[in-house]
Amino acid sequence: MAAYIARRSLQAVGVLLGVSVLVFAIIHLVPGDPVRVALGTRFDQATYDALRERAGLDQPLLVQYFDWITSALTGDLGVSFRSGRPVTVLILERLPATLSLAGGAIVVALGIAIPLGILSAIRQGSALDYAATTFSQVGISIPDFWMGILLILFFALQLDLLPPSGYVSILENPWQWFVHLLMPAVTVGVVSGSIITRFVRSSMLEALGQDFTRTARSKGLRERMVIRRHVLRNALIPVITVTGLQLAYLLSGLIVVEQVFAWPGLGLLALDAVQARDFPVLQGAVLLFALFFLLVNLLVDLLYAFLDPRIRY
């Protein structure tokens, strides 16, 4: 088990390094001198040179990369070109909003997917099944930015029930936090949930058709018991993988939804950084996203190993 964790962690580090190289490369391919852009109209040669030197932009790329990655390991992701503030601080400021949205969305997603997926599998072919399948088809296809706008139109502007945009910290005002989180989380959650629903359903169907389910029935167990004790445990294990993938994706910044709801998350931070050529911020953000991705994957694998005795022993 320990060897397994070690091996996976090593793999993760490898991919992380790969991502860091890639993002570094891409960013430095972006035309546009960041310092010049950052200074804008306040340009003056002396400040320009000083800033460039401070940012280490006069060094060869390889050195820049090395410097960056080594300080990143200590938690220092550099300083924003635009604001001069440490990247780490900027990221930490935005983190709660992203975590709230990701968390809220997953709750909505699983809240939809698990009951719907299970029920539609148990009653395969019924009206419920058909409705559920249609719902998930729609949910996967609907543009989230459009759905967000529609929700805002309806609930915020027409009915005045919910605030149209913005974020409130949970520490400040839990109720407002919830109220502001509702629409964005539903928007993202419906899409995510639709993907997971289909997976739950197909996983359940597969488990229902397995031989051990037949054995369980042949013992005379009531169907509900068969499902609860035998089918569910087997069916839900693979669902963890999909949920993990979704979570990783949710944590990597939902740029468009943040845009629609003016949600101050990491997505918008990254978008701004790209457009302002703010390298350090962008690098830091992307590195974080990749880290999230890998962490979630690792967590999923571990959870899998824990729940599936075939892997454990």
Added chain:
Amino acid sequence: MSDSSSASGSRPDQSDSSSASGSRPDQSDSSSASGSRPDQSDSSSASGSRPDQSAADYDADPVLRVNDLQVRFGTKRGRADVVNGLNYDLYPGETLALVGESGSGKSVSTLALLGLVPQPPGRVTGEVVYGGRDLLAISDEEMRKVRGNDIAMIFQDPMTSLNPVLTIGQQVTEGMRLHLGLSEDDARTRAVELLTQVGIPSAESRLDNYPHQFSGGMRQRVMIAIGLACEPKVLIADEPTTALDVTIQAQIVELINGLQAELGTAVIWITHDLGVVAGLADRVMVMYGGRIVEQSGVDDLYDEPLHPYTDGLLGSLPVLGAGRKKQLAAIPGLPPDPTAMPSGCAFWPRCPHRLDERCESEQPPLRETRPGHWSRCFYEVPEDQAAAR
């Protein structure tokens, strides 16, 4: 064990001439139903693993009676007639072999007995009498009390038939706790007994192991333990040895026979392998196209197969000591498509004889061609051709 030529030697003589097969013709006539008791004196078993005494009790009432069982399925290609009128009785303690190719309907017919055929898309009609009730007519709740309790089933593939995420202990005690109302501790104790009985060493410590930690043969033993946990009167064994090595096969057969003798359970043994049947069955029913085409005591079947299909099956068995001269004869052609069952004899397209013009258009009835030996054929395989094994 799979040598059919010495099968008769290990089987006690059935001296009584009245029908030993105990089946009913198409018109049910209960007076000729009871069979004879096998003679228990002659028991010099030359080969085979069949115990000297069969546990079959043909004097008693049948424990299970199947009347005109039919199972149909709705498929994309039309209606599939998988089981087309099955009639037989099962006596306490006997081992009844149900032989047929894949698709002959043998497994489905037994699933229907237990009410495990999903309806829809299936449709089960007929009568299955157990304990004075028609199992096909009782409520779902009533049926659940029978499943695993009075009638149990063990399946072919022990790899997939056990739940991978539950321990062996959980799976063995499940049925017991449900039907016999045992407490957790009592059930575990009994589980240990059962597992030891089926030949699993250090059973107590293995209760908390998972299926994947056992070998195939061990897993099948666990399945048998699960099947016999509530001491059922009928055990349906659906090809329990097919997925196992030949050496393990013999052990499993011996195990089931032994347990059966102890508990007096009637066993329906489903198989496609006539070689296996010889060493374990009292009576044999051969199925083809969803119907019984031949039915007799086990010796009679091997001595004198009456139906051309049985003849063909026996002919395709490798015989030890027959030398290289004899080529394995396969039956040409394929089994009938259940969605397009012919109106005549289902075997007609593959039959090497075809000497009766009724074969193609008329369904032959099941006739008692010899005492205790039924065959569904207009034509009779001549004695000299059949006995050359």
Added chain:
Amino acid sequence: MAAVDGTEAGAPVAPASTSRWRETLGIVARNRLALAGMVVLGLLIVAALLGPRVAPYGYNEINIPDRLQGPSATHIFGTDDLGRDVFSRVLLGARVSLQVGFVAVGISLTAGTLLGLIAGYYGGRLDDLIMRLMDVLFAFPAMLMAIAVLAILGPGTVNAMVAIGVVYTPIFARVTRASVLSVREEVHVRAARSIGAGDVRLLGLHILPNVLAPVIVQTSISLAFAILSEAALSFLGLGTQPPDPSWGRMLAEGRGFIQQAWWIAVFPGLAIFAVVLSFNVLGDALRDALDPRQKSVIESRGMTA
């Protein structure tokens, strides 16, 4: 001889014959939802091709006096803040969406399938290298990658095609590689190899036909999301630039007027939704017909939020 249906679900598909295509088409047609999807797509393609001739107004036909009118007989979808006919704009936006979708997926299809074939067929170090690269691309947030590519290349329709193409390459690589791996060890392939068939012949004759089915399904699904991605990018202002029509852009522009003139944003969004849904439904139907074991939409919706 009794018919035995050899085309089991999930078994490698034999080289496609006409009857199999007919059978596939039959299955797709019988699925009513898929049929509806195909109808919508058909209309869309017609709209894209005939757009300028069929549209009642021009894309940029500014007409201030008629601004912010609701849906009416003269303007089916109403007018926007500059008096432009929303219906015509939506109609003309179809062309761009389809173009971007097809070209972008074309890029991913070509690049991804090639990479997947090589990785799956040759295996070993090459396989590792290629798949690690794909892993890294996968770990990169898709939307951000597209944005970054557009930052390098500059905004615009063509660049959006490239960006989206790059983002969807890994999934084609994965799907292709998986099929190649499953077929590579099949008996008929090994038999062909043993009698000396060369790599190209093996790839072309034996392996490619089996790869075809999952790739076709993936194409349909990726088309759906490529179009969605283009809309998202345009919504952010990074994709198609004015004066070219784009649904995403219309949505962004209409957002400001959502309260007084909901139709400006709603109808373009509806169009996006309809197209994506149709491609998805088609993809599912194709998958049911060709290869039920394949994972479909789950890995595909990568970069739309």
